[in-house]
Amino acid sequence: MNWIKTKNNTKVNLNEIPTLKINDLREEIISLNKRPVGFFGKDWGYGTTKLFTILADDQNGDLYISSALFEQSEKEYESLTQVLPSFHIFEREFYEQFGIKPKNHPWLKPLRKNQKDYQFFEMEGEEVHQVAVGPIHAGVIEPGHFRFMCNGETVYHLEIMLGYQNRGIEDLIVKHPTNQLAESICGDSTIAHNLAYSKVIEILKETKITKRAQLIRTLALEMERAAIHIGDLGAIAGDIAYLMGASVFGAIRTLVINTMLEFSGSRFGRGLITVGGVNFDIDDEKIQRAVKTFSKVEKDVERMVKTMLKNTSVMSRLEKTGVVSQEKAHEIGVVGMAARACGIVIDSRFDFPDECFKNLALPRKIFKGKGDVNARFQLRYQETMESLSIAKRILEMLKNGYKEEVFTQNENLLCANSMAISITEGWRGEVVHIALTDGNSNLTRYKIKDPSFNNWYALALAVRNNGVSDFPLCNKSFNLSYCGNDL
Amino acid sequence: MFDTLKSRIYQGNQFIKDIKNAQMREQFRGLPKLCNSKCNNCEACLNICPTGALKLNPLSIDMGKCTFCGACKNACKTGAINFSNFYKLSATSREKLIITENMTEEEFSKVAIEVKKEIKKVFGKSLKLRQVSAAGCNGCEMELNACSNVNFDMGRFGIDFVASPRHADGIVITGPISKNMAYALKDCYKSTPNPKVVILCGACAISGGIFQNSSELDRKFLEKYPIDLYIAGCPVHPLTFINGILGLIGR
Ligand code: SF4
Ligand code: SF4
Numbered sequence: 051m052n053w054i055k056t057k058n059n060t061k062v063n064l065n066e067i068p069t070l071k072i073n074d075l076r077e078e079i080i081s082l083n084k085r086p087v088g089f090f091g092k093d094w095g096y097g098t099t100k101l102f103t104i105l106a107d108d109q110n111g112d113l114y115i116s117s118a119l120f121e122q123s124e125k126e127y128e129s130l131t132q133v134l135p136s137f138h139i140f141e142r143e144f145y146e147q148f149g150i151k152p153k154n155h156p157w158l159k160p161l162r163k164n165q166k167d168y169q170f171f172e173m174e175g176e177e178v179h180q181v182a183v184g185p186i187h188a189g190v191i192e193p194g195h196f197r198f199m200c201n202g203e204t205v206y207h208l209e210i211m212l213g214y215q216n217r218g219i220e221d222l223i224v225k226h227p228t229n230q231l232a233e234s235i236c237g238d239s240t241i242a243h244n245l246a247y248s249k250v251i252e253i254l255k256e257t258k259i260t261k262r263a264q265l266i267r268t269l270a271l272e273m274e275r276a277a278i279h280i281g282d283l284g285a286i287a288g289d290i291a292y293l294m295g296a297s298v299f300g301a302i303r304t305l306v307i308n309t310m311l312e313f314s315g316s317r318f319g320r321g322l323i324t325v326g327g328v329n330f331d332i333d334d335e336k337i338q339r340a341v342k343t344f345s346k347v348e349k350d351v352e353r354m355v356k357t358m359l360k361n362t363s364v365m366s367r368l369e370k371t372g373v374v375s376q377e378k379a380h381e382i383g384v385v386g387m388a389a390r391a392c393g394i395v396i397d398s399r400f401d402f403p404d405e406c407f408k409n410l411a412l413p414r415k416i417f418k419g420k421g422d423v424n425a426r427f428q429l430r431y432q433e434t435m436e437s438l439s440i441a442k443r444i445l446e447m448l449k450n451g452y453k454e455e456v457f458t459q460n461e462n463l464l465c466a467n468s469m470a471i472s473i474t475e476g477w478r479g480e481v482v483h484i485a486l487t488d489g490n491s492n493l494t495r496y497k498i499k500d501p502s503f504n505n506w507y508a509l510a511l512a513v514r515n516n517g518v519s520d521f522p523l524c525n526k527s528f529n530l531s532y533c534g535n536d537l
Numbered sequence: 538m539f540d541t542l543k544s545r546i547y548q549g550n551q552f553i554k555d556i557k558n559a560q561m562r563e564q565f566r567g568l569p570k571l572c573n574s575k576c577n578n579c580e581a582c583l584n585i586c587p588t589g590a591l592k593l594n595p596l597s598i599d600m601g602k603c604t605f606c607g608a609c610k611n612a613c614k615t616g617a618i619n620f621s622n623f624y625k626l627s628a629t630s631r632e633k634l635i636i637t638e639n640m641t642e643e644e645f646s647k648v649a650i651e652v653k654k655e656i657k658k659v660f661g662k663s664l665k666l667r668q669v670s671a672a673g674c675n676g677c678e679m680e681l682n683a684c685s686n687v688n689f690d691m692g693r694f695g696i697d698f699v700a701s702p703r704h705a706d707g708i709v710i711t712g713p714i715s716k717n718m719a720y721a722l723k724d725c726y727k728s729t730p731n732p733k734v735v736i737l738c739g740a741c742a743i744s745g746g747i748f749q750n751s752s753e754l755d756r757k758f759l760e761k762y763p764i765d766l767y768i769a770g771c772p773v774h775p776l777t778f779i780n781g782i783l784g785l786i787g788r
Contacts, residue, residue, distance in 0.1 A: 162717075163717075165717065185717075185718065185721045186667075186669055186670075186721055186725055188700035188701070189682075189698070189700070190670070190678050190681045190698050191670065191678065192670045192675050193670055193671070193721065214671075214672065214715060214717045214718050214721070215670075215672045215712070215717075215718075216672065216716075216717055216753050217672050217715055217748045217751045217753050217754070218751045218752055218753040219748075219751075221751075221752070222750060222751055225750065226587075226750070228587040228747075229606075230588075230604050230606050230608070230747055231747055233674075234673075234746075234747045234748070234771075235674065236674060236675065237674030237676025237677075237679065237772065238675050238676070238679060240676070294541050294545060297548075297686070297687045298544060298548055300686040300687055301548065301551050301686065301687050301688060304683075304686070304688050308562065311564060311565060312562055313564075314564070315564040315565055315566045315605075315620075316565075316566070317680075317774070318679075318772070320604070320605075320606060321566070321605075321606045321607045321608070329607070329611060353547070357540040357541055357543075357544050360540060531675065533672070533673070533675055536672075
């Protein structure tokens with residue numbers, strides 16, 4: 051047995067995970083040819099390093115886990131990226147964190163550290179020039195450095211250098227795991243990350259939370275999705291100078307996040323989710339108000355989107371701008387909303403559903419997108435409406451039943467020698483949290499993968515052959531996270 | 538065109554008219570309300586606080602560290618810890634953010650912000666700010682962006698975020714300041730013409746917040762340059778930010 055097969059939201063005994071020679075693991079990964087969701091090292095004592103690999107079979111909802119051990123003297127291996135490009139960023143991360151070099155990696159540049167030492171790609175020619183921006187940007191945005199290789203106005207290539215937000219979160223969580231820290235991994239996906247974290251810890255503590263708590267969590271996740279999508283519809287409108295849209299979507303978003311404030315005391319739902327359930331129940335009065343608000347939000351979003359898309363000058367800016375082909379997206383391993391906009395069928399809510407989502411038995415809507423800004427705009431609109439309708443449905447359920455506690459006390463130690471995995475579909479895509487424990491029930495490794503980690507490269511591809519002035523528009527249509535990538 | 542106009546009329550005006558007295562929802566966790574006599578020293582709150590913002594004997598909460606997560610309130614079985622929905626949580630000196638028993642909203646409003654004559658004179662009518670995001674979580678940044686939306690409309694007070702430090706009268710720092718951002722922050726500060734103000738926004742910037750124990754930070758900048766305003770929150774609510782700035786410039 052070279053793999054063990056498991057499901058989302060489960061734990062496995064570390065001793066049951068096969069340990070192969072790296073060359074064999076490499077062969078296995080290539081022949082299995084599934085999507086990587088985890089590829090990370092762990093210090094294994096005496097100078098050795100263990101490389102864990104977790105692959106996702108989205109069609110069947112299975113996860114495959116295996117590992118390889120590097121002796122102290124083994125400092126390189128033949129890179130996977132040459133064969134499977136979607137590994138490019140995982141291998142860069144593994145190299146940066148453990149110093150084990152993937153040989154013949156086509157582009158082994160820094161991920162989060164030593165930005166200053168990096169020699170950027172250069173192009174030469176009479177009309178070729180470079181535009182460099184960042185790390186501090188013009189707007190109120192997180193830091194990152196972008197370097198455009200342009201011919202006149204046209205972008206040939208964009209190189210993205212990140213890492214400025216690096217706070218060493220994985221180590222901080224190992225030292226002192228808290229919900230508050232999980233909420234601050236990526237503040238625009240507070241709910242998604244805190245949910246993934248809480249689930250991982252609950253799995254390791256063998257805590258079963260109530261149905262009511264699960265429903266409130268799912269409600270919060272969908273509200274987060276709707277709020278961000280609406281905000282980004284506004285940001286896209288702003289970037290094509292359709293200021294009416296920018297203002298109106300901004301105001302509509304306020305309604306959703308202020309409802310979150312009523313539920314949890316924070317506009318982004320901080321303090322709502324905790325290991326063992328949720329900290330706040332939602333009473334009938336709040337439910338009623340929220341249902342009314344969401345109905346208004348649905349109406350207003352629909353109205354504004356329709357008005358906006360009727361405008362031909364709007365359409366001419368959105369269509370065919372920032373295209374990522376389905377084939378390319380697949381090749382580089384794009385996930386989540388950005389992948390769906392290219393027509394890829396992937397959504398961990400459906401591929402790896404948790405109990406609550408499974409019970410809701412929602413139909414999966416397939417989106418036939420062309421991978422341009424327009425597709426991402428339309429998809430976000432569609433998902434906003436879906437999320438609002440799911441939210442309303444859950445609110446009804448909470449009103450009519452599930453009268454139970456929302457918090458389950460559990461003082462158990464974490465299960466020893468285990469690995470727990472939780473995948474949660476945040477608004478950008480899959481948020482993956484993986485925790486490892488030792489024989490004394492202590493956390494020894496915490497791995498986080500934000501969807502932005504996979505998707506930044508898609509943005510670089512999207513702007514190729516576009517005008518450099520369309521970069522903000524392309525960027526907003528993805529709205530990727532810097533801190534989620536930098537950790 | 539007509540549809541757009543119709544939408545405009547349908548939306549009406551949504552700005553908050555009186556920003557200084559705007560109603561905040563009661564669930565908002567703002568100024569701590571502490572009652573030392575109820576505290577029985579069980580330390581439940583100390584053990585659960587993720588940032589070390591709490592102290593006992595006497596009971597106090599340092600809003601410069603606090604994430605306003607509310608965990609201490611839930612843990613306290615005697616009701617010694619509460620949070621009011623008071624949202625004006627800025628101070629011109631670091632110590633004023635440490636809240637002890639009996640701190641009332643009126644009292645805090647009175648003592649927290651000391652208006653400097655020079656600042657009022659130079660920036661009282663218009664203040665342009667350059668924001669530097671340095672390794673936080675993007676929560677504060679989202680709220681700062683919201684300050685300029687149609688609800689909060691900060692621009693009406695002559696307060697704006699500008700694209701270049703060269704156009705700015707001051708900088709607003711969010712995040713705990715990573716090693717990787719230290720030099721850019723300093724560059725930005727130096728590029729901002731004098732006189733200028735420096736504002737720390739959010740628990741991260743003020744104290745390192747939830748990331749204070751990270752080995753990837755470099756907070757030397759803060760030792761070197763004077764800070765004019767501390768705005769508490771995690772993230773900072775737009776009403777907190779706007780009122781803090783208005784206070785700083787004596788409006
Ligand atoms: S609300 Fe503030 S003081 Fe209380 S536990 Fe949270 S961070 Fe600590
Ligand atoms: S203070 Fe809180 S919300 Fe603001 S950047 Fe830091 S962690 Fe995020």
